[in-house]
Amino acid sequence: MTMSITIIGASSGPGRMLYEALLGDGIPVTGIARNPRNIPTNSTAQFVQLDANDTAALARLVNKNTLLVHCSRPEILTTLIARKPDMSRLIALGSTRIYTRFPDDKCARLAAMSHAIWMSEIPATLLHPTMIYGAPGLNNIERIVQMARMSPIIPLPNNGESLIQPVLASDVVKAIRACIDNHSSIGKTIAVPGKSPTTYRRFVELCIEFSGEKCRVVSIPITLLSLLAPLTHLLPGVPVITQDEVRRLLENKDFSTEDLDNLSIEPVALDVGLKSLLFEEKPKSDI
Template sequence: MTVAVSGANGFTGRFVCAELQRRKIPFVALLRPGSDVSWMAAREIPVRFADLTESHQLAEHLRGCRALLNVASIGFGAAPSILQACHSAGVRRAVFVSTTAIFTQLNAGSKTVRQAAEAAILASGLQTTILRPTMIYGTPGDRNMIRLVQWINRWPVLPVFGNGRSFQQPVHVTDVAWSVVQALESPATIQRQFNISGAEPLTYNEVVRITAQALGRRTRRLHIPAQPVVSLLNFTEGLGITLPVKAEQILRLNEDKAFRHAEAQETFGYAPIAFQEGIRQEVSLFRAGRDGLSD
């Protein structure tokens, strides 16, 4: 019996597909209608099209599957539909990817949606596992660390809003993908939730320093008091003016985001790579113009 992967076309989802192929686990990708499937055709990945908010449609495509790996974001309100589809299709086992952002102290718009989704998953009666990655990075397609890589590669000075001492714990995308599949194959993860974080917490200043070293660049950090900038951005956002940086992003940068992954290590052998190694890999792919999935 095959495994269904929702969100298979996303950044993390593509690596989950690669991990399933590496382990020779049969699976099918669930994609939104109209998605580009050219890369999947090249890798001979079977595809089914379904809207995750349409439970009846989704259930039809889940029939005959032994499990669901839901890598698609649960921050858009589709969790109840997905759970209903699993019940209708007789899929009892599911692994859901959430995020450690549910623990933020900020009033992020998606926080309550994700918390409600997790509550629904836990109360669903299915055999579920919830994985909560920290900030995911690893290739030029990550939309996170690549922005810092590009800036440091181009400019000798980096503006830092705040003192740069808040903790970050980026996790490599291959570690997340491995965890998703390993959790599926580990019965001890059923009815459990796990934080999936990088090897160790680092201050933002350390992240900048290590990234600059990987690039072979000298970078001077220009620290700018965060609160005046946040106030200014809140004002401009209230006027409907869109700027490249949002107030919430600066507040998040100055919030500690260090999370222990000891439970994942003890339960299913999770052992993430060090940030120094992960960012070296990303820099190498960045310079080679590769996506990390072509090998």
């Protein structure tokens, strides 16, 4: 019997993009999500509407011929693995957040998922992307653009000099597909960063520039930003900023692209990806 691909979290983010890419190539795939969100289907691609928190039902959907791609919350996979499901392979999407010096609840859930994967007997690959942008349902870029529309300034600590390495969602999908095709990825934890590091300030400035907003980045002391962050809960329309996010603004989050090189993937440069993404979203009268 031919191996089938099943995607948990197929209604948004990289999971949605992977599902549609496999559908477009005529590769048999089953998408699982709580909300169908107009997910297309055809003779080779089917969608199962299911709350993935129901891991008992989820376990019944996989078998020894299933290659499971997990693109949803880490605790769902942790619970599913505890049920000892029978599957051919597992490719799980985590996050480089797991490496932070300022761990939060999400880090704990990522660590628990990683532990569950490597303690199981499932042939697995674990992918840790950096900040993902350019996928349906993700709002990393939208939060910055929204703030630029609401305020003449965006404050960053330490002049925004900390390094980040955002990765375009389509590159994450390429990495997943490369792992599907490349069995040598089994047993590995793979970092999936963008092409090269940039400062947080430059990242925000590019978002402002390509969205056409009139806003500037200003440097403020970390102590002041920490005091202002709780107030974002009180301001309608302003993205909420947590204390954990403020602390992580001071942390360098740059990673080697060696793992992607080994998969023959060259990530898209940040300025190219952002320009394409934000120009596509602008009304034509604004371009």
